[in-house]
Amino acid sequence: MEASSAVSHRAGRWDAVLWTILGPLACTLIAMGVNHRLFMGLDPLAYEAGLQSAVILPLCVGTPIFLFFSLKMRDLAIANHRLRIMAATDGLTACLNRSAFSAQVDARAAMSGTTMGAGALLILDADRFKLINDRFGHQAGDRALELIAETLRATVRAGDIVGRLGGEEFGVLLPNIDRVSAGRVAERLRTAVAGITFVADGRSYPLSVSIGGVVFDEEASFELLFQQADDRLYHAKQTGRNKVAMTSYIAAVAG
Numbered sequence: 178m179e180a181s182s183a184v185s186h187r188a189g190r191w192d193a194v195l196w197t198i199l200g201p202l203a204c205t206l207i208a209m210g211v212n213h214r215l216f217m218g219l220d221p222l223a224y225e226a227g228l229q230s231a232v233i234l235p236l237c238v239g240t241p242i243f244l245f246f247s248l249k250m251r252d253l254a255i256a257n258h259r260l261r262i263m264a265a266t267d268g269l270t271a272c273l274n275r276s277a278f279s280a281q282v283d284a285r286a287a288m289s290g291t292t293m294g295a296g297a298l299l300i301l302d303a304d305r306f307k308l309i310n311d312r313f314g315h316q317a318g319d320r321a322l323e324l325i326a327e328t329l330r331a332t333v334r335a336g337d338i339v340g341r342l343g344g345e346e347f348g349v350l351l352p353n354i355d356r357v358s359a360g361r362v363a364e365r366l367r368t369a370v371a372g373i374t375f376v377a378d379g380r381s382y383p384l385s386v387s388i389g390g391v392v393f394d395e396e397a398s399f400e401l402l403f404q405q406a407d408d409r410l411y412h413a414k415q416t417g418r419n420k421v422a423m424t425s426y427i428a429a430v431a432g
Contacts, residue, residue, distance in 0.1 A: 205232055209232065264277075265277035267340075267341040269319055269322060269323065269326075269341070270322055270323055270325075270326035270341050271326065272326050272329075272330070272339045272340050272341045272347065273338065273339070273340035273341070274340065274341060275340065275341070275342045275343055275348075277340065278338065278340025278341075278342065278348050278350070279340075279399040279403075280399075281338050281340070281350055282298055282348070282350050282399040282402060283398055283399045285350060285352055286393055286396065286397040286398060286399065286402060287396055287397075287398075288396075289393050289394055289395055289396055289397065294352070294353045294394070295353065295354060295355060295392060295393060295394035296350065296351055296352045296353065296354060296392070296393055296394075297350075297351040297354050297356070297359035297362075297390055297391065297392040297393070297423075298348065298349075298350060298351075298390065298391050298393070298399075298402045298403065298406050299348065299349040299350075299351065299359070299362075299363050299366070299388055299389070299390040299406065300342070300346065300347075300348055300388070300389045300390070300403065300406040300407055300409075300410045301329070301346065301347040301348070301349065301366065301370075301386045301387070301388050301410075302345060302346045302347075302386060302387050302388075302410055302414070303321070303322070303325060303345035303346075303384065303385075303386055304384075304385045304386060304387055304414075304418040304419055305418070306318065306321070306344075306345040309321055309377070309382060312377075312382075313377035313378055313382070317377040317378075318345075320375075320377075321375055321377075321382075321384060322341075322345060324373050324375060324384070325345075325347070325370055325373070325384065325386065326339070326341065326347065328366075328369050328370055328373055329347060329349065329366060329369075329370070331369075332365055332366050332369040333349060333351075333362065333366070334351070334362065336352055336353075337349060337350060337351050337352070337362075338350040347386075348403075349362075349366065354392070355392065356392040356423060356425060359390055359392050359423060360390070360421065360423050363388045363390050363421045363423065364421050366386070366388065367385070367386055367388055367419065367420070367421055370384055370385060370386045371383070371384070371385050371419065385418065385419040386419070387410055387413040387414045387418050387419060387420055387421075387422075388410065388413060388420070388421045388422070389406045389407060389408065389409030389410025389411070389412065389413055389422050389423075390406055390409060390421070390422070390423040390424070391405040391406040391409065391423070391424050391425070391426050392423065392424070392425050392426065393425075393426035394426070395426065395428060397426055397428070401426075402426065405424055405426060405427065406424075408424075409422040409423060409424050410422070
């Protein structure tokens with residue numbers, strides 16, 4: 178998102194420069210054409226003065242006007258871009274929110290089976306998270322979620338996407354990956370979260386996540402992938418927590 182914002186800002190600057198240059202230039206050419214028709218046939222000094230005014234006035238008056246409006250348009254474009262980012266971002270963890278994350282998964286899964294290759298969806302749920310809220314309060318719980326989100330983003334591969342699905346549940350989209358590699362990434366994420374030092378009220382409290390994952394290499398949807406990954410997550414929870422359980426996408430579930 179930061180890279181996208183930087184690209185947008187650079188594009189906005191170039192748009193402002195182009196409008197500032199091309200706007201007055203267009204006005205100058207139009208004014209010269211009009212004055213040419215108006216002063217044509219008069220004495221040379223009047224004709225020359227008419228053409229000079231057609232150049233000087235648009236450049237002196239038009240350039241500041243076009244610069245002002247170009248900068249205002251750029252500010253508006255930047256504000257709209259920031260609003261789009263805010264609308265797609267979870268306010269607490271700075272991850273994508275559920276709506277934006279599911280849209281990313283849908284877009285990726287719709288292209289699976291083409292040259293885009295396979296992918297995987299991981300669903301991560303913080304273990305015994307209610308105990309943190311009950312024992313230390315919701316503010317401490319929010320801090321724990323922030324630490325988990327920071328750890329996930331720092332541990333995933335470049336190009337992987339992290340989202341918060343709600344509560345203490347996160348999603349990770351892994352593009353271009355097979356089941357073995359997806360399992361390795363999931364295990365790395367589990368280990369990284371288990372290594373977090375979380376301190377509340379002067380006491381350390383262990384954090385861990387259970388992970389369910391589904392690998393897909395054909396067209397699917399977030400809803401179907403989530404159902405199968407969530408089933409694996411439930412299995413990881415039921416068999417001891419702080420575990421990874423993976424499966425491969427079964428299209429028959431869609432029926």
